[in-house]
Amino acid sequence: MGSWKKKKKVILKEDVSELGKKGELLELKAGFFRNYLFPLGKAQILTPLAFREMRIEEERIEAEKKRVKEEAEQLARIFETVGAFKVKRKGGKGKLIFGTVTAQDLVDIIKAQLQRDVDKRIVSLPEIRETGEYIAELKLHPEVSAKVKINVYAN
Known part of the structure; x- marks a missing residue:
């Protein structure tokens, strides 16, 4: 696991109190992500694919809000x-x-x-x-x- 830096860019998969809402892009300490968020399935590392999926989901949510x-x-x-x-x-x-x-x-x-x-x-x-x-x-x-x-x- 030599590729771990002190901070990681992650996307939240669900709302996390005191941290942010689902789909939010955050820069967190690697240990917090590795030991808490990742094992509980609450976040994932930012990859180009994950980033694209996040943008598509945001656009879908915005379109739904506009329709309502x-x-x-x-x-x-x-x-x-x-x-x-x-x-x-x-x-x-x-x-x-x-x-x-x-x-x-x-x-x-x-x-x-x-x-x-x-x-x-x-x-x-x-x-x-x-x-x-x-x-x-x-x-x-x-x-x-x-x-x-x-x-x-x-x-």
Whole structure:
């Protein structure tokens, strides 16, 4: 093993806490690589083939992220062109309604009107306890959100 230098360039095969994420290129002490990362299969020495594979994987991941963001933007356009979602609740005195309009109510209405499944955890609503017009925000992607109008009526 005379070819070992003090430092080695390695590629991580998986996330390693305190060190880096999968696919990251690092320069580490040879002993740490040889005695810890390599036996556990967490890293490999940088070779031209491994480097090429790493680049291909990065490009695939970037393309997937771009596709997901484009889908979210398309969904945001659909939500914003729909107009307002109408919610009917049993009315109380004046503008008050019985109960509140929740994120789950909005998710059910979206599913009924647009045939789209939306996770209620991405919906942020103001507290709705009376009739009127409200704006809800749907966080479809870390960089894409859509605002939808909700009209609450008492019957």
